[in-house]
Amino acid sequence: MNKTNPAIIWFRQDLRVNDNQAFNAAVESGMPILPVYVLDNENAGEWALGIASRCWLIQSLTALNKSLEGHLRFFKGPADQIIPKLANEVNASGVYWGRCYEPWRIHRDQYIKTTLHQNNIQAKSFNNSLLFEPNRILKPDGTPYKVFTPFFRNGCLQATQQTDLTVKTASVRVFDQSPVGEDINELDFSLDSNLQAAVQNNWQPGELGALNQFNRFLDHGIQGYKEGRNFPGTDHVSRLSPHLHFGEISIRQVWHSIKNETEADREDIEHFLSELCWREFSYNLLYHRPEMPRKNLQEKFDKFPWRDNKKDFNKWRLGETGYPIVDAGMRELRQTGYMHNRVRMIVGSFLVKNMLLHWHHGKDWFWDSLFDADLANNSASWQWIAGCGADSMPYFRIFNPITQGRKFDPQGVYIRRHIPELAKIPAEHIHMPWVAGTKINYPTPILDLASTRKRALKALGSTRN
DSSP states (O other): OOTTSOEEEEESSOOOSTTOHHHHHHHHTTSOEEEEEEEOHHHHGGGSOOHHHHHHHHHHHHHHHHHTTTOOEEEESOHHHHHHHHHHHTTOSEEEEEOOOSHHHHHHHHHHHHHHHHTTOEEEEEOOSOSSOTTTOBOTTSOBOOSHHHHHHHTGGGOOOOOOOOOOGGGOOBOTTOOOOBOGGGSOOOOOHHHHHHHHHHOOOSHHHHHHHHHHIIIIISTTHHHHTTOTTSSOSOOOHHHHHTTSSOHHHHHHHHHTOSSSOHHHHHHHHHHHHHHHHHHHHHHHOTTTTTSOSSGGGGGOOOBOOHHHHHHHHHTOSSOHHHHHHHHHHHHHSOOOHHHHHHHHHIIIIISOBOHHHHHHHHHHHOTTOOHHHHHHHHHHHHTOSTTOOOTTOOOOHHHHHHHHSTTOHHHHHHOGGGTTSOGGGTTOGGGSOOOOSSOOOSSOHHHHHHHHHHHHHGGGO
16 A cells, blocks of 8 residues: 555544554554544434534644644544545545444444445544443443442442553654645634633643643642542632533543542542443433433333423523522533533423423533533433433432532632622522522512422322323
8 A cells, every 4th residue: 555545543432642542543553544524413313413513623723733733634524524525635545533322422433434345445433531431331141231339349440451651753644635624713613702701711621631631630639638528618619611522632531530539549549430321321321322312211201291491491401590519510401511510410401300401401401501511411410310310320319509509609709709799798699599588680589499399299190190
């Protein structure tokens, strides 16, 4: 084969150079590399990237292009047409990519691989996103796990040895006859100016930003993580979720670095490892139950009498429910493209149990609003909070937002950060400002917690008939 036949490295959700097995394999082929990114909304269908994800993606791609010294080529359209066509046009020696596990990607990628092979072009894919392939961790009887704890103990904790995390940059050659592609700013990301500002003001997308954030967590966040992660007013969460979703840092690197950490308490370390494995568990569920984004994993919930109330939903998404911890979470989401995990559970429970609105509405809003929107995690998490998923929180367990606020944000640090109208309310009233006796520009509660709890439990009874 001619030494000018390029090896195409197709970046997807692995927007990094280090510990990128597809990138390393392309480099080690000895051929000049042609790095490309394809914005494929056609095949994604209803799971095309949400607004927040697009705002993050353009920054991440810009950072990746910089690390590749401007050699990343951009294309827009169906990848199952673009990749084979490009490979033929440049007479590629092979195409290398990191596997993705959303159902639509699995079908599309298999078609691409078959087409390339028919054209006598190598097609090699690698696990760049997970600790384990979703079909690898199975119960002794060969069926997938439905409960997290044995999945964690028997699977994730048996993680493979650390791989070589560095790229062999000395041997990288770039294909110098690359087709132009499109300018990244012409790919029609349909960006939102407020979310663009949120990215720039609160985050550093890209591989360098991911590494910086991880190091900050190792230095300041991991110690005390087990308990501290529940308090949204403190800094005991990693904030790595967008970086992991876009593959700006390898899950293997995070896993092994944390596992080998010597200065933190082992309980904190193991708890963080278990949180990483919830991500693995979600992908395992999606792989074996591809209907999960739209269908209840527990069919009995198909009979659940959900309400349909757009006015109430709008109050929830705008952070105007009158319950401060709920509203602070929804406003944090609007302001930063992120929400603390404890608060995600609180706002989720409020929507599906107190408001009795379908978990689809919450999932779709999060999909459009979160920088870390992830089909597996988002779907599994909403089914978990609704009680209809695998290893779910029981439906009859309903988070009381006042109790949760008092327990996890006792001084109202988090609430005041996102609801300035309540900045001067004393701590003893911050979770029930309507009893403070102070005139404030903040809504009164849109519902009664006790009566809506009873309504939710009655609705649950309909699934048992």
